[in-house]
Amino acid sequence: MIYLDCQATTPLAPEALDAMLPLLGGPDSSLFANPHSPHRMGRQAAAVVELARERVAMLFPAGGRVAFTGSACEAINLAIRGSYRGGRVAISAIEHAAVLETAEALGDPLVIPVDAEGIADPRVNLPGETGLVCLMQVNNEIGTVQPVDALAERAHQAGALVLCDAVQGAGKFAPPQHADMIAVSAHKLYGPKGIGALWVRDGVELTPQITGGLQEGLRSGTLNPALCAGFGVAARLAVEGMEADRAHARALWDRALELFDGWTVNGSQTQRNHANLSIRKDGLDVARLMSDCREVMFSAGSACASGSGKTSHVLSAIGLAPAQAKSTIRLGWGRYTSMEELEAAAERLNYAASQQG
Numbered sequence: 001m002i003y004l005d006c007q008a009t010t011p012l013a014p015e016a017l018d019a020m021l022p023l024l025g026g027p028d029s030s031l032f033a034n035p036h037s038p039h040r041m042g043r044q045a046a047a048v049v050e051l052a053r054e055r056v057a058m059l060f061p062a063g064g065r066v067a068f069t070g071s072a073c074e075a076i077n078l079a080i081r082g083s084y085r086g087g088r089v090a091i092s093a094i095e096h097a098a099v100l101e102t103a104e105a106l107g108d109p110l111v112i113p114v115d116a117e118g119i120a121d122p123r124v125n126l127p128g129e130t131g132l133v134c135l136m137q138v139n140n141e142i143g144t145v146q147p148v149d150a151l152a153e154r155a156h157q158a159g160a161l162v163l164c165d166a167v168q169g170a171g172k173f174a175p176p177q178h179a180d181m182i183a184v185s186a187h188k189l190y191g192p193k194g195i196g197a198l199w200v201r202d203g204v205e206l207t208p209q210i211t212g213g214l215q216e217g218l219r220s221g222t223l224n225p226a227l228c229a230g231f232g233v234a235a236r237l238a239v240e241g242m243e244a245d246r247a248h249a250r251a252l253w254d255r256a257l258e259l260f261d262g263w264t265v266n267g268s269q270t271q272r273n274h275a276n277l278s279i280r281k282d283g284l285d286v287a288r289l290m291s292d293c294r295e296v297m298f299s300a301g302s303a304c305a306s307g308s309g310k311t312s313h314v315l316s317a318i319g320l321a322p323a324q325a326k327s328t329i330r331l332g333w334g335r336y337t338s339m340e341e342l343e344a345a346a347e348r349l350n351y352a353a354s355q356q357g
């Protein structure tokens with residue numbers, strides 16, 4: 001099987017797995033204690049969590065605190081709901097459902113359009129009642145990189161806070177410097193599933209959304225030291241290996257453009273994550289392609305929209321007609337994807353697509 005769905009999730013880095021295993025904690029282990037307990041074993045577990053927090057902090061700018069959450073969705077909910085003081089929330093037209101649906105739950109969000117390349121316009125007019133502006137760092141469906149810092153400047157002039165969903169950018173790109181809150185997820189950067197984090201700039205006050213002890217200050221619930229440790233190691237590896245990962249992704253991207261000659265690329269080819277290839281072919285039946293290429297793991301548009309039958313709001317926002325959006329596939333590679341795997345996948349996909357014509 002060939003895995004080309006790294007925007008949906010990534011495999012666990014072996015180094016992260018090694019860090020996690022001793023922390024899963026059977027009765028003979030001294031490491032199963034609750035990290036919030038004040039006794040010696042609890043303090044050992046807490047030390048693991050705090051080391052992980054320092055490592056995860058490498059993903060963010062200086063001058064803020066990191067709260068662990070159960071996912072990026074939770075981090076985003078905490079940021080949006082926890083900072084909400086009335087007023088309006090502005091979001092880009094291509095935000096993930098975690099941002100879109102949460103903003104919609106609080107009222108009618110102001111939508112910041114994107115151009116045909118899939119890039120939001122940072123010169124947008126923000127009405128005075130805007131309290132929060134949300135712009136993702138990298139889009140999950142088409143991989144375009146957004147002008148977060150430029151929009152943040154504008155938002156701050158208008159008196160609004162800024163949330164950046166950096167789930168697809170963290171560990172691949174330097175973090176935005178001017179956001180007030182940044183949400184990330186471990187499982188998109190070779191860490192474990194079930195843990196995310198919210199970075200909050202010093203001085204920004206949030207109302208906790210999950211009460212019950214507030215072990216994380218902003219959030220209640222017993223932390224899982226194994227997940228924290230895996231996340232910490234994955235974050236450190238991503239930051240330290242960023243250039244190597246980017247170079248590898250770029251080499252695969254360059255080859256992919258040759259292999260998928262005849263397909264149309266969605267979104268900017270330059271201002272983007274080169275590990276994400278969103279391509280379309282007129283008239284392509286994506287469901288049939290998936291069933292003909294079961295050995296290749298890829299996605300129709302976005303994993304979340306896959307199978308829902310709904311046209312992707314991201315592909316609509318860049319101006320694609322519903323038929324064009326529905327003939328789109330997304331391929332995503334990463335640190336462990338080899339050139340041979342990409343070539344073999346392209347051969348199968350191209351062959352199956354040619355059989356449809």
Ligand code: PLP
Nearest residue numbers: 071072073096098140167185196
């Ligand atoms: N934001 C973006 C851009 C994503 O791609 C995802 C996951 O697909 C999320 C948020 C949600 O992340 P999590 O799975 O940690 O809740």
